[in-house]
Amino acid sequence: MKQTRLIMGMPVTVEIVDKNVHPDSIEKVFDYFQYVDGKFSTYKNTSEITKINLGEIKKKDWSPDMKKIFKLSAETKKQTNGYFNIEQAGFFDPSGIVKGWAILNAAELLKKMGYKNYYVEAGGDIQVSGKNNKNQYWRIGIRNPFNRYQNVKIVSLKNRGIATSGTYIRGQHVYNPYLPKQSITDVVSLTIIGPNVYEADRYATAAFAMGKNGIAFIGKIKGLEGYMIDNKGQATFTGGFNNYVVHKNENN
Amino acid sequence: MVNIIKKLLVSLFIIVAFVIYTSFKNENQQEIAVLPPPKNNQIIPAVPTTTSTREPVTSAPVSASTPTPAPTKPVNNGQYKDGSYTGPAADAFYGNIQVQAVISGGKITAVNFLQYPNDRETSIMINTQAMPYLQQEAIQAQSGNVNIVSGATDTSRAFIESLNSALTQAK
Numbered sequence: 001m002k003q004t005r006l007i008m009g010m011p012v013t014v015e016i017v018d019k020n021v022h023p024d025s026i027e028k029v030f031d032y033f034q035y036v037d038g039k040f041s042t043y044k045n046t047s048e049i050t051k052i053n054l055g056e057i058k059k060k061d062w063s064p065d066m067k068k069i070f071k072l073s074a075e076t077k078k079q080t081n082g083y084f085n086i087e088q089a090g091f092f093d094p095s096g097i098v099k100g101w102a103i104l105n106a107a108e109l110l111k112k113m114g115y116k117n118y119y120v121e122a123g124g125d126i127q128v129s130g131k132n133n134k135n136q137y138w139r140i141g142i143r144n145p146f147n148r149y150q151n152v153k154i155v156s157l158k159n160r161g162i163a164t165s166g167t168y169i170r171g172q173h174v175y176n177p178y179l180p181k182q183s184i185t186d187v188v189s190l191t192i193i194g195p196n197v198y199e200a201d202r203y204a205t206a207a208f209a210m211g212k213n214g215i216a217f218i219g220k221i222k223g224l225e226g227y228m229i230d231n232k233g234q235a236t237f238t239g240g241f242n243n244y245v246v247h248k249n250e251n252n
Numbered sequence: 253m254v255n256i257i258k259k260l261l262v263s264l265f266i267i268v269a270f271v272i273y274t275s276f277k278n279e280n281q282q283e284i285a286v287l288p289p290p291k292n293n294q295i296i297p298a299v300p301t302t303t304s305t306r307e308p309v310t311s312a313p314v315s316a317s318t319p320t321p322a323p324t325k326p327v328n329n330g331q332y333k334d335g336s337y338t339g340p341a342a343d344a345f346y347g348n349i350q351v352q353a354v355i356s357g358g359k360i361t362a363v364n365f366l367q368y369p370n371d372r373e374t375s376i377m378i379n380t381q382a383m384p385y386l387q388q389e390a391i392q393a394q395s396g397n398v399n400i401v402s403g404a405t406d407t408s409r410a411f412i413e414s415l416n417s418a419l420t421q422a423k
Binding site for chain 1: 384385386387388389390391392393394395396397398399400401402403404
């Protein structure tokens, strides 16, 4: 069973290939994303994050999930030498960490319901579990930033997360906190494979802000692999990345 | 007399500071663990990663002008021949790297960095920690079945397509 819905301003897709999928299961995942959107969307006047930014909610009254996200953001800022920063000119926008966190939590929901073979995808970031309907590990294409109908790599993932940061679709949506006015033009796409989508997403965001040095930063972190594409179509990737790539003769 | 003591103290301080600085720099260099593969693997046969470069490193400061002399240990029970081996300068993406491996008793006892990038702030930040191994290629399409696609968030696809079509009509 596979369903897609537009939530948080992006398509969210859930596919479960286990037998006897309960029709409400995917709905519950979508409900969870709606809940997250209602709390963390900076585009919504009624969201908790908007109220925090307007100074309408005191820190002691923040919801547990809000406190959690701020804690995770502070942790990530430290681990990325300040490149990950949800604060811009006094306003907080935690969307760089909320997405991966929400996808992982949604995948955990399905796990708690007893499912084993599924994936949750939101805006190109994915958490996979188990296998697909051909009894293979899930196959994920890394989109060609210069041609959206093409993949530049196909990877096979077992219980992992993958996230891509890029400039090519929405325009510039990541900035370098050390040089906020300078746009990041060298790197057009950076894909990270991690132990889960939360790790992949937050490191993809931070490393993308580092420009060309981002991939070297990823290469130093245990458990992460990355594939970076620059504006000339040249890719730089970490030593273990090819271990995930599906070889040509394994296709189909 | 007081002046002489003062001068002595100042020069002593400078010497001590310099020694601390060099040993600190040296330690940073020894932290570098994972090397990019040398283009000619006969020069450095399979430099082991992380652990082996750290523990047996000699205490002498590393410098391009004073390469460590080849040690002469009698017993060789390892997989390498004793001596010093210098690798070619290899492009490590953020600058050139050239290393010299010192083999003693069949084992790697030191890896000296003859060249490594330090011309930019960010490079220095990277260099002080383990250096990752990176590869490069020109992208090309890989065809085959996929279940899902990872890419940057693409909600505006419809918008772009719609706009393009509108603009085409507007011509």
